[in-house]
Amino acid sequence: MDVIEVRPRLLMLRFPIGQAYVWADGDDDLTLIDAGWTGGAPLIGEAIRSRGLRPEGLRRIVLTHAHGDHVGAAGELAARYGAEVVAHALDAPVVRGEAPVPDPVLLDWEVPLYEKARTVPVAPPTRVDREVADGDDLGFGDGARVVHTPGHTDGSIAVHLPRHGVLFTGDTVASVGQVTLGVFHVDRPRAAASMRRLAALAPETVCCGHGDPVTDGAAAALREAAERDAAVGAVRP
Template sequence: LDWELPLYAHGLTVPEAPPTRVDRELADGDALGFGDGAYVVHAPGHTDGSIAVHLPQHGVLFTGDCVAAVGPLMLGVFNVDRGRAVESMRRLAGLAPSLACFGHGDPLTADTAPALAKAAAETPA
């Protein structure tokens, strides 16, 4: 987005956070053992290790910071790799959930799959 670029142009920096202890490394497709089948969906772009969690039996998708619902559905902001973030958003939209929960914004509970597909299609790489 145009408003993201000026933040970096004006020298905005974010201090590096200390490492976090890893209890369990996850990979794309890993089963998480809850929700009648919750699966890891690797969704890099916001960060290299970004994930979503998909519960296909229930049609539920937790997008993390890949997608935001602050106003219209949109690509999450402050991505380390915009191109990969857009690819991840499109991949998540392809899961066609009936309910989506976002890292930022209210859950989407109606017309979710078409709304995600539209937002992903309209997001420039």
């Protein structure tokens, strides 16, 4: 696992497919945004410790949506460290295993990519301690807020830290080569509309579920991507 410092207080943990992020409000107040792969809890704990932080300080795990490469290790980490698991109310039943993972509506060029993505281990049913909705305060990052971004899944969310100019987009937005609309959406036009909403936030740092964080010209890159891709929601990255 690669551990990358995006900016002070913010780490990215890169998995073979996808990534998770750690935000530190202090040694004993850490937040994990998404949880990587099933079985990855020991690696995540080691990664946090390698940067001088204590995994025992993990207070909350915020899931941007219910896919396996984002839910993965959440249950094991919560059990180890007593962290609260947070998800949008519409995706919480999927996280808990009470509802199936919804199938995306694939464009032709997405089909081979989707077959590769299916190699990610299936996430086990995972408890959700707090169900959230649009605008909710998440209790970290000096006022982190939920931004409901339906389209990738019905309960997809972004996490916005307005006082720090940081935006975690989940899989609504990708930054593989360039900032663009993500892939594998259950409702691509709704995902496109969600990306336009995120662009209006004008973040200084954009952290996507796939691809490199954008720290230079992030607001302009996200706005240009929304104008280029989101209008029709069907442009190949």
